[in-house]
Amino acid sequence: MDSPREEAAAWSEEAARRVWAGAVPLQVHLHDADVTALPPPPPFLILGPRIGYLPLLIPVIKAHFSNALPPGVDTVWFEYKGLPLKWYVPIGVLFDLLCADPERPWNLIVHFRGYPSDILSPCEGEDSVKWSYMNSLKEATFIITGNSKSVMNMSQADQVALWESVMKGNLDGYKNISTRLKLGPFEEDGLARTPSGERQHHQGSDEPESPGSGKACRVPVRLYVRSVQEDLEDIEDALSVSDWESVSYINRPFEIRKVEGGSYITLEHALQTLLPEFFSPKPMGRTKNSGHVEALDSAPDDSDTTNSSKSSQEAEPAPASLREADGAKRAKVKLVRVQGIELDMDIPFLWVANNLKHPEYYLHVCVYVGTRKQ
Amino acid sequence: MGGSPVWDGTLSLDGFNASAAALVKRWKEIEVDDSLPDWTWKPCSKTGAPSEEEGYLALEGVCRSCGGSQIEEMENLDVAETVGDDAWVESSSGNVHVYDYHVVYSFSYKVPMLYFRGYYTSGQLLTLDEVKEGLPSDSLKVLTESKWTFITQEEHPHLSKPWFTLHPCATSDWMKLLLEEIKAADKEQSLQYLPAWLSVVGQAVGLKIPLGLHCNS
Numbered sequence: 001m002d003s004p005r006e007e008a009a010a011w012s013e014e015a016a017r018r019v020w021a022g023a024v025p026l027q028v029h030l031h032d033a034d035v036t037a038l039p040p041p042p043p044f045l046i047l048g049p050r051i052g053y054l055p056l057l058i059p060v061i062k063a064h065f066s067n068a069l070p071p072g073v074d075t076v077w078f079e080y081k082g083l084p085l086k087w088y089v090p091i092g093v094l095f096d097l098l099c100a101d102p103e104r105p106w107n108l109i110v111h112f113r114g115y116p117s118d119i120l121s122p123c124e125g126e127d128s129v130k131w132s133y134m135n136s137l138k139e140a141t142f143i144i145t146g147n148s149k150s151v152m153n154m155s156q157a158d159q160v161a162l163w164e165s166v167m168k169g170n171l172d173g174y175k176n177i178s179t180r181l182k183l184g185p186f187e188e189d190g191l192a193r194t195p196s197g198e199r200q201h202h203q204g205s206d207e208p209e210s211p212g213s214g215k216a217c218r219v220p221v222r223l224y225v226r227s228v229q230e231d232l233e234d235i236e237d238a239l240s241v242s243d244w245e246s247v248s249y250i251n252r253p254f255e256i257r258k259v260e261g262g263s264y265i266t267l268e269h270a271l272q273t274l275l276p277e278f279f280s281p282k283p284m285g286r287t288k289n290s291g292h293v294e295a296l297d298s299a300p301d302d303s304d305t306t307n308s309s310k311s312s313q314e315a316e317p318a319p320a321s322l323r324e325a326d327g328a329k330r331a332k333v334k335l336v337r338v339q340g341i342e343l344d345m346d347i348p349f350l351w352v353a354n355n356l357k358h359p360e361y362y363l364h365v366c367v368y369v370g371t372r373k374q
Numbered sequence: 375m376g377g378s379p380v381w382d383g384t385l386s387l388d389g390f391n392a393s394a395a396a397l398v399k400r401w402k403e404i405e406v407d408d409s410l411p412d413w414t415w416k417p418c419s420k421t422g423a424p425s426e427e428e429g430y431l432a433l434e435g436v437c438r439s440c441g442g443s444q445i446e447e448m449e450n451l452d453v454a455e456t457v458g459d460d461a462w463v464e465s466s467s468g469n470v471h472v473y474d475y476h477v478v479y480s481f482s483y484k485v486p487m488l489y490f491r492g493y494y495t496s497g498q499l500l501t502l503d504e505v506k507e508g509l510p511s512d513s514l515k516v517l518t519e520s521k522w523t524f525i526t527q528e529e530h531p532h533l534s535k536p537w538f539t540l541h542p543c544a545t546s547d548w549m550k551l552l553l554e555e556i557k558a559a560d561k562e563q564s565l566q567y568l569p570a571w572l573s574v575v576g577q578a579v580g581l582k583i584p585l586g587l588h589c590n591s
Contacts, residue, residue, distance in 0.1 A: 086529070088529075117499075117536070118499065118535065118536075119535065119536075120536065121526075121527040121528055121529060121536035122502075122527055122536070127522075131522035131523070131526075134522075135522075135523070135541070138543050139482045139483070139543070140482075142482060142483055142543060143482050146382065148543045152543075220482070244534045245534060247534070249529070249531070249534060251481070251482065251531065252481040252482075253481060253482060
């Protein structure tokens with residue numbers, strides 16, 4: 001018989017397999033201006049791995065269009081409905097964020113000329129993607145352990161092998177190396193119940209953590225917040241994203257500061273902490289002029305975290321905006337998507353982080369919020 | 375930082391904000407080279423929800439000749455405002471680069487990060503090769519040795535456009551060495567953080583920071 005722990009591990013294994021196997025069917029069209037052949041070449045169909053990056057597909061795409069391309073130096077970039085796509089954002093995240101109604105195949109336009117260098121940082125193909133990946137991994141490692149040493153100290157051979165496994169979608173190869181980085185999983189047990197043992201001795205002190213001590217836990221999260229019409233009834237009617245300014249990118253760890261008496265942290269709680277301005281006002285005791293006195297005592301589960309994070313404001317980035325009870329402007333969360341899944345907001349946040357993370361240890365979350373037009 | 379026995383070289387968001395405010399104030403009090411404008415605090419907002427606490431420091435419109443030095447012989451001229459002046463631009467636009475520097479708090483590394491961009495007086499942005507012309511030789515050397523881990527172009531966290539940035543992953547380590555001695559007073563330490571940090575990263579990108587910034591007032 002499997003113990004609950006083994007069973008959970010088996011489920012995590014299964015989740016990782018599915019995340020790594022996830023792919024978006026792409027139909028890639030060559031941009032009109034780059035076509036030098038008649039008739040123009042047919043579009044190219046290819047599966048884009050959700051955890052992969054667009055520039056990694058360039059070699060095969062280029063081979064397909066090679067006869068139709070103008071001579072000269074290529075600077076390849078992709079576009080969806082007029083929006084140049086950020087090459088350093090995983091394909092699955094771009095799809096979840098930009099296709100409100102999942103379009104299959106996803107119709108993209110590839111350009112071989114006219115790189116929009118005012119919008120996109122330069123990309124030199126696989127090398128750029130590799131370093132972007134390694135830098136993100138380093139950042140996530142710093143968030144989790146308080147330093148980047150485990151990545152910095154990796155041998156050159158291991159770095160190459162790790163990157164190749166990510167690039168090729170080879171989960172087993174990836175796990176062989178990544179487990180040595182000792183970056184998790186985040187344990188609900190240690191945080192929520194403190195059964196016995198090593199974490200116990202931290203309980204007396206209420207001072208800020210020493211990094212990696214296990215008392216405070218920081219989870220690498222990248223949020224992409226897209227505004228849609230407030231009165232939107234069907235998410236598929238959302239106006240397409242015309243520029244990146246209308247997407248807020250928030251690269252900020254979720255910080256769990258304290259033992260939270262027995263209950264786990266939900267996805268909703270985590271998002272509320274990271275994006276207080278996008279959730280309906282939930283009274284939190286610390287607002288003097290909240291105007292909703294009757295509700296002040298109705299959020300017992302929040303009071304713990306609120307008090308404990310008072311000493312350091314990091315977990316509550318923008319309390320000022322909560323104070324403004326400007327209901328007119330307040331945005332409402334309409335949809336939360338991770339790895340193509342619309343998640344239940346009551347799901348344990350650490351389960352999401354452990355099982356739906358990307359290979360650079362970041363959890364990428366797409367959030368659609370309804371905002372009133374100015 | 376707080377009361378933990380060994381300070382790890384990082385800065386809290388509150389510490390960053392306090393240190394930034396102190397730096398803006400101090401900069402106005404000390405004698406600053408004419409070529410340097412004032413630092414300003416730019417509050418930022420997420421999708422129309424302004425935040426009082428979040429923002430970044432900006433030093434914009436720093437003119438530098440191509441040789442890398444800040445333009446110093448411009449008496450009686452507020453250089454930052456003269457950029458648009460036709461006669462002046464005509465005579466020297468060929469070898470003048472204008473730089474904007476932003477200091478943004480990194481929640482991941484809990485340290486400040488420098489973002490910068492350069493452009494011609496016409497507004498056209500400088501490429502990495504053109505920016506290199508303005509870098510001190512030490513930085514050029516490092517850049518050649520570690521192309522991907524020193525200065526790269528990345529998305530500006532608040533403007534979502536590509537800016538040059540210095541990689542922050544070792545910042546807390548050298549800040550620890552720099553500031554360990556004044557550990558006695560934590561508050562003092564966080565106020566000293568940005569001037570000390572700026573003296574190092576400024577040097578890396580060829581931005582001269584006046585000495586007066588470091589002296590205690």
